[in-house]
Amino acid sequence: MTPVVVLGIDPGLACTGFGVVLVEGRRVTALAHGDIPTRPRAAPAERLHRIHTGVAEVLALHAPDSAALESLFIGLDPRAILAVGQARGVALAACGAAGVASAEYAPAQVKRAVCGSGRAPKEQVGRMITVILRLEGEPPSEHAADALAVALCHAWTVGAPALRAAR
């Protein structure tokens, strides 16, 4: 079975997390994960540009077959929706530029896939990701763990052959 690579993205203006996983049949391993932080005192346009180039670099480096993001919880404060929405638009545009299709999962779907329950506490996501992907060394940041979680959710939801066919 041809291995496929999935990029998970957790967009945010202050910090965008990313996680890249390799899916070989039922086996999923982490290839990379990390944060794209932006300078708090920089203008929003400059910070959004940084997110764009950061996501574009990850896409160029790992050439994922598919990308996945959490859908936004629409019950959030409108200002939070705007801030995350702007970062999200930029991350999606970078995927569009690279010709990488992106999928969306509700936060509860991601938690259910990774923790077994859609109501699992936030900290459990990081712990489960570390166990499932057998991560060693420093635990991933919260954003990177969320990005790995949505990548894992996507990999398990659609399965590797479907991911490849979706290109």
Next chain:
Amino acid sequence: MTPVVVLGIDPGLACTGFGVVLVEGRRVTALAHGDIPTRPRAAPAERLHRIHTGVAEVLALHAPDSAALESLFIGLDPRAILAVGQARGVALAACGAAGVASAEYAPAQVKRAVCGSGRAPKEQVGRMITVILRLEGEPPSEHAADALAVALCHAWTVGAPALRAAR
């Protein structure tokens, strides 16, 4: 007095309007205006990428000294905030990439600047823009008119010397 160029942007997923004005002292003339439409059936990532490249093209062609956008009316439906926010983030990122500072004006501020009242009906903006900028031929689209209006608002609010100094 050195002339300055201001780019107004009215971001939207379906269509992003732009308007470029030249400010020479108190005289403001329109250099260009138009729409960046996206394909309705394309994936959001592809549409957002199209907005990014479209705004980048306008920036490269007209080399504005400054950009201006309307701030989002936060009372909108959360889904609308997300959709416009994503397009807005992409337009801002393109400004960031070009090193062009961007300013924000509340919708009522723009209407007040152009129509003399913050509560002027939407159609009046297009009519006033056509008169003030002595536009000939086809009237600008609604998005392009809104983009020209925010550019004009910015030009009048900060004045040409301040625009140049802000670089």
